[in-house]
Amino acid sequence: TGHVALDHGFMNTAACESKITFIDGDEGILRYRGYPIEELAEKSTFLEVSYLLIYGELPTAAQQAEFNGKLRMHTLLHEEMRRFFDGFPRDAHPMAVLSSAVSALSTFYQDSLDPFDRDHVEMSTVRLMAKVPTIASYAHKKSIGQPLLYPDNRLGYVEDFLRMTFGVPAQEYEVDPVHAKALDLLFILHADHEQNCSTSTVRLVGSSQANLFASVSAGVNALFGPLHGGANQSVQEMLSEIHRTGGDVEAFVRKVKNKEDGVRLMGFGHRVYKNYDPRAALVKKAAQDVLAKLHKPDPLLDIAMRLEEIALADEYFVSRKLYPNVDFYTGVIYKAMGFPTKMFTVLFALGRLPGWIAQWREMIEDPATKLGRPRQVYVGASRRPYTPIESR
Numbered sequence: 001t002g003h004v005a006l007d008h009g010f011m012n013t014a015a016c017e018s019k020i021t022f023i024d025g026d027e028g029i030l031r032y033r034g035y036p037i038e039e040l041a042e043k044s045t046f047l048e049v050s051y052l053l054i055y056g057e058l059p060t061a062a063q064q065a066e067f068n069g070k071l072r073m074h075t076l077l078h079e080e081m082r083r084f085f086d087g088f089p090r091d092a093h094p095m096a097v098l099s100s101a102v103s104a105l106s107t108f109y110q111d112s113l114d115p116f117d118r119d120h121v122e123m124s125t126v127r128l129m130a131k132v133p134t135i136a137s138y139a140h141k142k143s144i145g146q147p148l149l150y151p152d153n154r155l156g157y158v159e160d161f162l163r164m165t166f167g168v169p170a171q172e173y174e175v176d177p178v179h180a181k182a183l184d185l186l187f188i189l190h191a192d193h194e195q196n197c198s199t200s201t202v203r204l205v206g207s208s209q210a211n212l213f214a215s216v217s218a219g220v221n222a223l224f225g226p227l228h229g230g231a232n233q234s235v236q237e238m239l240s241e242i243h244r245t246g247g248d249v250e251a252f253v254r255k256v257k258n259k260e261d262g263v264r265l266m267g268f269g270h271r272v273y274k275n276y277d278p279r280a281a282l283v284k285k286a287a288q289d290v291l292a293k294l295h296k297p298d299p300l301l302d303i304a305m306r307l308e309e310i311a312l313a314d315e316y317f318v319s320r321k322l323y324p325n326v327d328f329y330t331g332v333i334y335k336a337m338g339f340p341t342k343m344f345t346v347l348f349a350l351g352r353l354p355g356w357i358a359q360w361r362e363m364i365e366d367p368a369t370k371l372g373r374p375r376q377v378y379v380g381a382s383r384r385p386y387t388p389i390e391s392r
């Protein structure tokens with residue numbers, strides 16, 4: 001079979017060329033299409049960043065208006081699809097509901113599934129961007145037993161998602177601009193991160209020429225895991241547990257260092273960043289601002305900052321180059337807005353969606369793309385004769 005290089009976790013293997021996102025993990029640099037994340041965080045909006053990632057350039061005012069207009073036309077879910085939400089158990093994890101619903105889009109939109117037809121791809125792009133916030137809010141509504149709200153296309157993208165999530169029928173819902181601004185920022189910070197686990201999944205599934213909905217739903221499932229997007233939920237659970245048991249941050253850090261029961265400091269460490277994650281720096285500042293603006297101090301933010309302080313001064317973390325990652329401080333903000341912990345990873349998925357779409361489109365348009373098919377190093381039994389069942 002020739003020589004194959006063994007590379008657990010693809011630590012050393014590039015599987016594609018990409019023009020979308022640049023990361024320098026040693027320097028802590030992140031850029032989308034060349035624009036530094038810090039500048040986009042300060043000056044851009046999530047829909048502008050989505051356009052930039054998907055189409056490659058910042059939009060003109062007319063291009064942005066056209067894109068936003070198209071999204072507004074497609075926010076409704078098919079009525080038959082609304083009924084799906086009745087079938088799931090009430091305590092279902094919203095990430096499982098989200099991936100199922102995204103997968104189901106291929107059943108409703110059979111008219112736009114050809115990965116090589118530009119109009120189809122454009123249509124699926126718009127449908128996904130427009131419908132995923134509706135799906136995400138329904139996953140939440142279902143879990144708390146409240147009626148599902150139809151989209152209101154007079155509102156902005158993030159604003160309407162907040163209304164569908166927290167509003168109730170026949171009652172005016174005032175979107176808090178502090179919430180909307182903070183969520184828009186968090187979506188920008190999550191929008192792409194080159195070949196992470198979920199994005200590589202989207203590309204791998206797509207490399208078989210599966211359609212965009214099928215590929216993205218696989219990405220949602222990859223994001224669900226606690227080492228990836230699920231880390232934001234795990235961080236929240238970890239901070240709450242430290243708080244509930246008396247707030248002894250030092251004792252918890254000792255536990256992590258001794259690797260007791262495999263406990264990790266969730267929200268710390270990254271495959272690529274061996275320096276401060278630039279997103280974590282922006283999220284930390286946003287968490288402090290948002291809590292101050294909302295007058296909602298949270299003891300969990302204090303615990304998180306204390307954990308960071310201790311870890312960054314500790315040999316264990318220093319020698320392994322473990323710094324806070326994007327998930328470390330996001331939960332504090334989500335919680336202040338009223339999201340239950342189970343929704344945190346769904347919010348990550350909403351932010352990552354344009355990145356998945358952009359990467360899938362780049363993959364499908366790249367003539368160098370081949371079916372993704374890793375090799376293996378076989379270490380099982382060598383050839384042996386079959387034993388009949390009576391003699392085993």
Ligand code: CMC
Pocket residue numbers: 009196226227228229230231256263264265266267268269270271272320322325326327
């Ligand atoms: N707490 C304690 N020790 C850690 C941690 C942590 N969070 N992360 C890594 N280490 C240790 C690990 O035990 C190992 O030490 P040793 O050599 O003594 O065995 C060393 O650091 C290298 O770790 P690794 O697991 O080989 O490194 P990796 O590149 O495979 O791991 C990671 C990357 C993100 C999976 C890992 O750092 C981790 O599990 N972090 C916690 C989960 C988390 O926060 N995930 C979110 C990642 S950022 C957002 C996203 O991409 O979704």
